[in-house]
Amino acid sequence: MPGQPEISFVIPVYNKADILPHSLAALAAQRLEVAAEYIFVDDASQDGSADILQAGAGALPMATILRNDSNAGPSRRLNQGVAQARGRCLCLIDADELIAPDAAMTMLRLMQQHQADMVHGKVKHSDQAATDLQPPAIGAAPAFAVSDRPLATILNGRGFVRMAWLVETTLFRAAGGCDERLFIQDEALPLRLALKARRLIDLQASVTWAPRAASHLSADKRQQHHDRFFAYYNLLHDAEALVPQDRRRIATICASIIWKAARRSGLQINGVAALAVYLAGKSGLDIPPRHLDHAAAAFRGMPGIRRSLD
CATH class of the missing domain: 3.90.550.10 (Spore Coat Polysaccharide Biosynthesis Protein SpsA; Chain A)
Known part of the structure; x- marks a missing residue:
C-alpha cells in the first residue's frame, strides 16, 4: 500500500x-x-x-x-x-x-x-x-x-x-x-x-x-442569497465565542443579504424596512435578532431552493 x-x-x-x-x-x-x-x-x-x-x-x-x-x-x-x-x-x-x-x-x-x-x-x-x-x-x-x-x-x-x-x-x-x-x-x-x-x-x-x-451553481441568485444568508445566520447561532465586533459584523452582513434578496430574489419581506435595518447596522447600531429570525423564516419558505439535507 x-x-x-x-x-x-x-x-x-x-x-x-x-x-x-x-x-x-x-x-x-x-x-x-x-x-x-x-x-x-x-x-x-x-x-x-x-x-x-x-x-x-x-x-x-x-x-x-x-x-x-x-x-x-x-x-x-x-x-x-x-x-x-x-x-x-x-x-x-x-x-x-x-x-x-x-x-x-x-x-x-x-x-x-x-x-x-x-x-x-x-x-x-x-x-x-x-x-x-x-x-x-x-x-x-x-x-x-x-x-x-x-x-x-x-x-x-x-x-x-x-x-x-x-x-x-x-x-x-x-x-x-x-x-x-x-x-x-x-x-x-x-x-x-x-x-x-x-x-x-x-x-x-x-x-x-x-x-x-x-x-457555477452559485450563478442562481435566489440560491446564492439563501445560502449566503444561512452561512452567516447559522454562524451566529452555532458559534458561542464570537467577539462582539465579529458578531455585529456578521449580523450586518445578514441584513445586507436580506435587503438584496428582497429586491432581487423575491424574498417575502418588507424591502424598505430591510434597507433601514441594514443602514442602521452600517452606522454601528445593533441589528435586532428578531429581524434576522423573521428573514430566516422567509428564506425557509422560498420555493425551489436546493438544500443538501432535502
Missing part, C-alpha cells in the same frame, strides 16, 4: 464532462515534491463525467473516484471526499477550473513557512476556452498577506468564497467540515474554517483559472 500522502486533492464533480479532461491534465502537470492523492466525488452527474474520471484517473497516482446515485450538492460531497482523505493537508478546488502547475507546492510552502493552517489563493477568469487555456506558474515570489485573525479577515475581505484552498485536514474536521444544511459551501466553508483557524494566508496569486463558459 502506498505511503501516506502529504496532500489530498478533494474535488466534487457534477456535469463537467466538457472540461474534465483539461482539469485532469492540469492536475497531472502539478510540480509536486510530496506525495499526493486525488479524491473525486461525482454527484450523480448525467453527462458521463464519472466515466471520464474513470478513464483519466490513470494519469494520477492514488486516485479515488466516489460515485453517487443521488445529487446532494457540493457541501455534502466535499465532506464525503474528506472522510476518505489520508493527507495532512487538503487541496480543495472546483472541477471546472484548471490549477496552476506550482499551485499546491506554493501554498504548502507558505503554510509551512508561516505556521498557518489555511491558505487561500485567487481564481482567475479567462476569456479562453479550456482547450486553449494553459495556466501559467505562480512563480517564486508571489504577494501574500498573513492574518492572525482569520475570521475578521474573512468577514472584512473579498474573494474568499471561491474554491482555491489548502487547509490542514485537522482544521477542516475541527470546523465540522461543510455545513450540510446548505447545498452550496462557497460562503459557509471559509467562515467555519476561519472560526477555528490559528493563521490564514491570503495568497494574491492565481491558483486556478476558470475558462470561458464554465458554469
